Amino acid sequence: MTFKRKSWRVVIMLLALSWMMGGRGVAAREVVPLEYEVKAAYLFNFGKFVSWPAGGFSASNAPLVIGVWGGNPFHEDLRNMVAGKRIAGHPVEFRVLTSTDEAKDCQILFVSQAAQKDASAIFAALHGASVLTVTENLPHFAGSSFAINLVMSADSIRFQINNPAAEHAGLTISSKLRSLSLPPNP
């Protein structure tokens, strides 16, 4: 048995310490890097500058769904951000996709960098559906099927637009949004 007097001193010290610490502290929450808080805000904002074709929504009050494929870097932030918000009369809804089949039920779909390898499966499942596809840090963006690419520029996050891909999905991106975008890299 190695219950030594020393160890009891430590216990007493710990108990004293825990008592002294009463009531102080910092909140426990899933820490979302600022980068993804900003990207979440971008995703929500893009919805205001895109027109979907007539068949893009099932009804005039159907939700505008923002989907995320391949891990959810936003944790609860994007869900909290869009809660109770409306875009052009559509209540905004956030979904974490578990199957590529659900991709066509979204109006905006974010595919994280780690999930870009799934791109071919996703676009096969979309089959030209009117979904605004958004990704991040994609090197050869202009040649891809994604409509928007979020990129790091100096210290801030900017975006590129691939207009042919958006048109292929039947989407119209407002000229205001296009004027704020960076040119797509080949």
Place this chain on the structure above:
Amino acid sequence: MRRFELRLSAFWSRRGDKKGTITVLSALLALLLTIGVAEADDLASTNGPDLSRLADMDISQLMQVKVTILGPSRTVSQTPAAVSVVTQDQIQRSGAMNIPEALRLVPGMDVAQVDASQWAVSTRGFNDTFADKLLVLQDGRDLYTPLYSGVFWDVQETMMEDIDHIEVVRGPGATLWGANAMNGVINVITKSAEDTQGLLASGGGGNQERGFADVRYGGVMGSNLFYRVYGTYENHDASVLPDGSGANNSWQMARGGFRMDWAPTEINSVMLQGAGYLGWIDQVFGVVLPAPTGMVTNIEEEKVSGANVLGLWTHNISDTANYKLQAYYDYNQRTAPWVFDEQLHTFDLDFKNEFEPLQRNKMVWGLGYRLTRDSEVNYPNISFQPNSGFLQDEIALVPDSLSLTVGSKLEHNDYTGLEYEPGARLLWTPTAHQTFWASVSRAVRTPSRAEETVSLVDPNGLPVTLVGTNTVGSEELIAYEVGYRSEPLPRLSVDFTTYYNDYSHLSSEQINPANPSQLFFANDQYGFTYGFEATATWQATDWWRLQPSYTLLRMDLKSRADGASPPDTFSVAETEGSNPEHQFSLRSSMDLPRGVAFDTALRYVDRLSYFQINSYVELDARLAWQINPNWEVALVGQNLLHDQHAEFGPTYVNTQAGQVTDIPRSVYLKVTCRF
């Protein structure tokens, strides 16, 4: 908001009836500490700009928000311990061929290559080829051998491209699971099969790396069962003697394995992985052959082989509650004719449950069971007393929140009885970019199989035998740590840790007064160590990152037997003289145009008086060109500044008859393709 951590473990052998007592005791203790938690505070400050403010910003305002890009430091900075994470990107960019080389990236670690196939890896002192104060895990599987509580690094390789990250905790008490995490914990986490889809093949060679090849293929069955299979082969040249001639310790390893990740439903996921290896390692041993030949120096081919399989089932009840059930079986064999022959079987079962009993209070509890069985062939050099298998049960309870962690581990084992390991950690985050933490904890290291039962003849032919005894006790540590992390500028982060470790009953070697040719293990060393670990990461430009690190270690040990007759004059000299007092490193990572990456790492390591190894400065460099998304070519140089240099010396099992061997300069070319 408080955080309480309570860990209670019971090590068990045979007398299963006492298990109930420990369970009740642990539940009672958990209850006591939970009552002390009181009600949680309100959500205090959150990091970064207010969420609702971001949501109300328009695009042109969003474009102005400054975002730092310093990788995973934000999550790490919330941890009240000296934690470092080595990412896959950093491992690749370092040109590391194995896990010990990847650990050179971690500030505060002491990694020394002993010879072609052996490494000495430790933190905060006590480094040795048989270093025994670190807990090393890969995907939840213990890598250390119960034989000496250390790691045979030569057999621990995996496909470096498939490592997701390596988490390193310096200091004790920061782990929930596993024993002997006295000076630190290393956790190697491999990627999910979902993240390793497609074909990856790489191969190359150089002057020291004679040839290597890795192949991996990842695929998917149905929509939710991902898998990968892989195979690797490596052929390493020998280290060299001081006169430049080869040290006859070249080696080869072949390895294959698989991993499957399956999510049959949204709330259930299953992971299954397995691996096997086969290796041939040349070593020069002093071997005692039967009379009349006696002692000879022989080159022996040591054959190593092993296999393991691990399954993990995760059941998510909600975002904050889950069950995890993990089981693994691990087999290792190591055979060197006339020197050493060991077979080791380990079976391990773990259950863990996480939930939130009160809002924002997390609780983790679990049960563990481990059975180890070994068999050794006894030779005149090294022999072991028989052991009827070792059984270990553990129980853990961890209420969890962010700012204060108070907990304990309670364990029982046959060698030393009841052990009590309390600890407290405190975290204070005054602003989003600053973290202070402090901790005090007690840790013990229980004796290993070798310390209890070994009989080792000095391989230099001296008439000295080192023997294990069943009176050897646990080593004890009370550790005090203070740390500070900050991001003073958007592109700069700094991390400082200082500690004072008070050790008692440290392992020593004592001369048997009745038989001066016999040394036995005792617990006569005591004393303190203190040190300072500092690192900074500076993203100088978008394409250039610099990371300087400095490590100070002072050891002041004494032996209770230095006045005894005969005195112990060597234990302290050996323990203290095997660790560098100062280490400094500077890493530079550059992303150049056209897919070219250039990385360099300069390191200074202080002298090791015990081995009479002088301080040295060495340089590693890697120049890589990503030709297109599918092909990459990399030229890597290791230890470029000297033709050869020594980093560590042999202990106990003296290879090359006690000689320090030198590590030569190494240059290799590697081609990687991905489809």
